[in-house]
Amino acid sequence: MAKPMTxxxxxxxxxxxxxxDKKTASAALDAMTDLITSEVSGGGAVTLPGIGKFYCRERPERMVRNPATGEQFKKEADKQVKVTIAKALKDSVND
Structure with a gap:
């Protein structure tokens, strides 16, 4: 597997x-990251055509197990960021 792009x-x-120039590109990348972060953290979703959809999913309160001790405990409800990959990207990888 290749190393991820930095x-x-x-x-x-x-x-x-x-x-x-690189300064302009860096500013554009930072702005895009900030926009996606603020939208998803606010409960919205962002779709990047050809790449995928970023959204927040709420997980209910549930019982989990500590793998080291085997002890079960209740984990509070929380939110999780999810990404659904676009079909175009999946197809380009599998061709």
Whole structure:
């Protein structure tokens, strides 16, 4: 498996695709991250066409088990960020 692309590499590739400097590309990436974070944390969803959908899912209170001790305890209800991958991205990976 290949190493994941770092933020520096992503910014450099984005700058090249945009025909812009790295500072502009970094600002665009940071703005996109902030927008997605604020929307999903507020209970909304964000769809990036061709990539997927980011959304928040509420999980109910449930019983869980500590794997080290085997002790069961009640875990409070919480929220989880989910990503549904777009079919176009799945198909491009499997071709």
């Amino acid at each position: 933020k520096t590499q992503l910014v450099a590739a984005l700058a090249e695709k945009m025909d812009a």
